[in-house]
Amino acid sequence: QQQVKQSPQSLIVQKGGISIINCAYENTAFDYFPWYQQFPGKGPALLIAIRPDVSEKKEGRFTISFNKSAKQFSLHIMDSQPGDSATYFCAASMNTGFQKLVFGTGTRLLVSP
Amino acid sequence: NAGVMQNPRHLVRRRGQEARLRCSPMKGHSHVYWYRQLPEEGLKFMVYLQKENIIDESGMPKERFSAEFPKEGPSILRIQQVVRGDSAAYFCASSPTSGGTPPETQYFGPGTRLLVL
Numbered sequence: 001q002q003q004v005k006q007s008p009q010s011l012i013v014q015k016g017g018i019s020i021i022n023c024a025y026e027n028t029a030f031d032y033f034p035w036y037q038q039f040p041g042k043g044p045a046l047l048i049a050i051r052p053d054v055s056e057k058k059e060g061r062f063t064i065s066f067n068k069s070a071k072q073f074s075l076h077i078m079d080s081q082p083g084d085s086a087t088y089f090c091a092a093s094m095n096t097g098f099q100k101l102v103f104g105t106g107t108r109l110l111v112s113p
Numbered sequence: 114n115a116g117v118m119q120n121p122r123h124l125v126r127r128r129g130q131e132a133r134l135r136c137s138p139m140k141g142h143s144h145v146y147w148y149r150q151l152p153e154e155g156l157k158f159m160v161y162l163q164k165e166n167i168i169d170e171s172g173m174p175k176e177r178f179s180a181e182f183p184k185e186g187p188s189i190l191r192i193q194q195v196v197r198g199d200s201a202a203y204f205c206a207s208s209p210t211s212g213g214t215p216p217e218t219q220y221f222g223p224g225t226r227l228l229v230l
Contacts, residue, residue: 006155032216043117043204043221044156089155098144098168099208099216103155 002027004092006104013111019077021107023090026071030092032099035064035075038087038106047088048075080111115140117207117222118187125228132192132199134225138207145188146219147173147180150202162188195229202226 005024013019023033032051036044050057050064050073057064063076077084090104118137126132138145143164148156158172162182173180177195182188192199206219 004155036221041223043119043206043223045221046218091155093216095216096169098161099219100158100161100169100172101146101148101156101219103148103157105153105155 002102004090004102004104006090006107008107009105010108011110013077013080013109015080015082015111015113017080017111019075019080019084019109019111021075021088021090021109022072023074023092023104024070024072025092025102027092027094028071029094030102031095032093033064033066033073034091034093034101035062036089036091036103038089044089077109080109082111082113085109085111117142117205117220119203119205119222119225121225122223123226123228125230126195127230128196129194132195132227132229134190134192134203134205134227136188136190136205136207136222138188138205139209139220142207142209142220144208144210144217145182146206146208147188147190148204148206148221150204150224152201156204159190192227195227197229200227200229 034049035047037047038044061078066073091101093099147159160170160180177193202224204224206221208217
């Protein structure tokens with residue numbers, strides 16, 4: 001119940017294309033869904049986050065789509081660039097007084113020039 | 114403003130030795146979280162600390178692992194009598210407060226890669 005399932009494991013997209021990464025969860029108590037971006041040798045960095053009271057959030061080329069009834073959320077990267085090549089993690093947490101993040105297994109994105 | 118600092122970045126230990134991982138949170142942050150990332154897996158929560166207090170250690174193995182965040186100095190994750198299965202990347206994150214709506218962002222350090230021979 002505490003798992004967050006992420007797919008695909010890896011993704012190759014041409015420059016200018018759309019990258020789509022999907023996540024699903026079981027625990028309906030989760031109320032915060034962030035996406036993290038991690039470059040090799042670095043720690044994860046928050047990219048964008050959404051709460052379940054909205055169905056979509058957009059920041060620049062990055063959009064989260066959230067489907068509460070299906071318990072799924074996805075990250076869309078529009079106009080993907082080689083600099084977007086990184087590993088992306090979805091995560092979820094519930095407010096228990098602090099944010100205990102439950103991470104997906106990650107998607108390794110490669111944007112080819 | 115320096116980010117979260119972790120050292121060492123790489124640590125090699127032989128089975129049975131002790132590993133000490135240090136984390137200095139961002140300036141003004143008094144909440145520290147430790148996560149472990151096994152190869153080809155996502156990060157898994159280990160422990161959440163505030164200054165001088167362990168708030169939640171539900172993700173930390175009961176034996177050999179301990180964490181502290183003293184009043185002065187960095188947070189320390191200590192692994193005694195390391196085994197090969199402890200080989201992983203250990204990430205520390207910090208936040209200025211905890212909880213809230215929306216939750217405070219956790220800022221991650223670059224991690225310590227532990228290799229147990």
